[in-house]
Each structure stands twice: as C-alpha cells, then as structure tokens.
Amino acid sequence: LAKTTQPISMDSYEGQEVNITCSHNNIATNDYITWYQQFPSQGPRFIIQGYKTKVTNEVASLFIPADRKSSTLSLPRVSLSDTAVYYCLVGDISRSSASKIIFGSGTRLSIRP
Amino acid sequence: KAGVTQTPRYLIKTRGQQVTLSCSPISGHRSVSWYQQTPGQGLQFLFEYFSETQRNKGNFPGRFSGRQFSNSRSEMNVSTLELGDSALYLCASSPYLAGEFYEQYFGPGTRLTVT
Numbered sequence: 334l335a336k337t338t339q340p341i342s343m344d345s346y347e348g349q350e351v352n353i354t355c356s357h358n359n360i361a362t363n364d365y366i367t368w369y370q371q372f373p374s375q376g377p378r379f380i381i382q383g384y385k386t387k388v389t390n391e392v393a394s395l396f397i398p399a400d401r402k403s404s405t406l407s408l409p410r411v412s413l414s415d416t417a418v419y420y421c422l423v424g425d426i427s428r429s430s431a432s433k434i435i436f437g438s439g440t441r442l443s444i445r446p
Numbered sequence: 447k448a449g450v451t452q453t454p455r456y457l458i459k460t461r462g463q464q465v466t467l468s469c470s471p472i473s474g475h476r477s478v479s480w481y482q483q484t485p486g487q488g489l490q491f492l493f494e495y496f497s498e499t500q501r502n503k504g505n506f507p508g509r510f511s512g513r514q515f516s517n518s519r520s521e522m523n524v525s526t527l528e529l530g531d532s533a534l535y536l537c538a539s540s541p542y543l544a545g546e547f548y549e550q551y552f553g554p555g556t557r558l559t560v561t
Contacts, residue, residue: 367549374534374554374555374557375552375554375555376450376536376537376538376552376553376554376555377489377536377550377552378552379549379550379551382549420489435491436481436488436489436490437488438488439488
C-alpha cells in the first residue's frame with residue numbers, strides 16, 4: 334500500500350491560492366490519488382481524484398507529475414470556510430475496497446482574514 | 447438525494463457496556479464502510495459491507511462487529527466498552543465496491559464517549 338506524506342499544517346489568507354503537496358514515492362501502477370476535506374465533527378468529503386497530469390473541478394485542481402510520486406492539491410482563492418483538514422489518499426480503486434484506502438494524518442489548513 | 451445518516455449523533459456509555467450505532471446509506475448505495483477516528487490514531491478502517499456480506503475487516507478486536515441489512519442499512523456494535531473506544535465513528539457509503547472514480551460519501555459520525 335502506498336504511504337502518503339503531507340505537511341502537518343499550513344496557514345494562508347483569504348483570497349490566496351493554496352497548494353498542498355502530498356508525497357507518495359511507492360505509488361503503484363493501478364493507484365489513484367484522491368483528496369478529501371474534513372471539517373470538525375463531520376465526516377470527510379470527497380474533493381477530487383486523479384491518475385495523472387491535471388484534473389480540475391469546480392472546487393479544486395489536482396496536479397500530478399509524470400512520475401506520479403507526488404501530487405499537489407490547489408485551492409484557488411481560499412476563504413475562511415476552507416479551514417479544514419485535507420487528506421491525500423492513494424489506493425488501487427480499480428479492484429480494491431475501502432480497506433485498501435488508507436487515510437494519513439492529513440494537513441490542517443488554517444485560513445486567516 | 448439525502449446523504450448518509452447516522453444515529454445517534456452523540457452517545458455516552460460506561461466501561462463494560464455495549465453500544466450499537468446505526469448508519470443509513472445514500473439511497474441506491476450498496477457498500478457501507480465504518481471508520482473510527484481518534485486524535486491519536488486518525489481515521490482507521492473498521493469494516494466494509496456490500497450486499498449484506500462483510501467484505502473486509504480492519505485490525506480491530508472481536509469486540510467490534512457489524513452487519514448490513516437487505517435495505518443496505520448497517521449497524522456496528524461494540525461490546526465490553528473500554529475507555530479507548532471513545533471516538534468519532536464514521537460511516538461511509540458508495541454505490542459499489544471499487545472502480546474508477548470510486549468515492550465514499552461520509553455521514554456526520556457518532557461521537558461516542560466512554561466513561
């Protein structure tokens with residue numbers, strides 16, 4: 334199972350772009366990269382998922398270099414409501430189940446006015 | 447479409463008691479997973495059910511058990527509660543077990559406090 338490494342915490346200000354990088358040096362060929370967001374006392378919420386290159390949705394962008402050993406979650410123009418813990422997950426979702434998807438420690442993002 | 451619901455939201459029990467938590471997945475979802483979240487250990491996988499069958503189990507003692515009903519609703523049970531069982535218990539549902547764009551939808555969790 335690919336292990337992920339993320340910064341424990343990050344701080345930023347409203348209106349800024351925030352990039353959170355996740356390292357997954359042992360990522361396997363069939364592994365996908367998924368990011369979740371979690372607010373206090375709530376369950377995690379799916380943000381974005383990708384396999385390679387770049388993926389963008391209405392919430393965020395995910396950049397994955399060619400070697401796939403890392404990925405960067407990009408949150409454009411953050412607001413106070415983006416203060417949360419962000420988890421990077423790597424797993425073979427093509428033929429595995431929830432048990433193969435490991436949540437790491439996450440990155441605690443704090444946004445200031 | 448209604449999200450994943452969990453009941454109760456908060457629970458206080460004493461050591462040695464047992465507890466049952468309930469989860470109703472999103473309509474049409476057949477996979478239900480349970481997680482335990484604590485400040486020290488983070489989010490840890492407990493077990494996963496699909497079509498009333500337990501498909502996978504995490505590294506937890508036998509005091510932790512669960513089941514899934516024909517309507518996909520799931521319950522988990524913890525017997526002989528210990529102080530260390532105090533945690534946020536999260537339920538997540540998915541339409542299927544795996545596949546591209548696999549995504550889990552989490553409920554708000556049940557906050558269990560053992561005294």
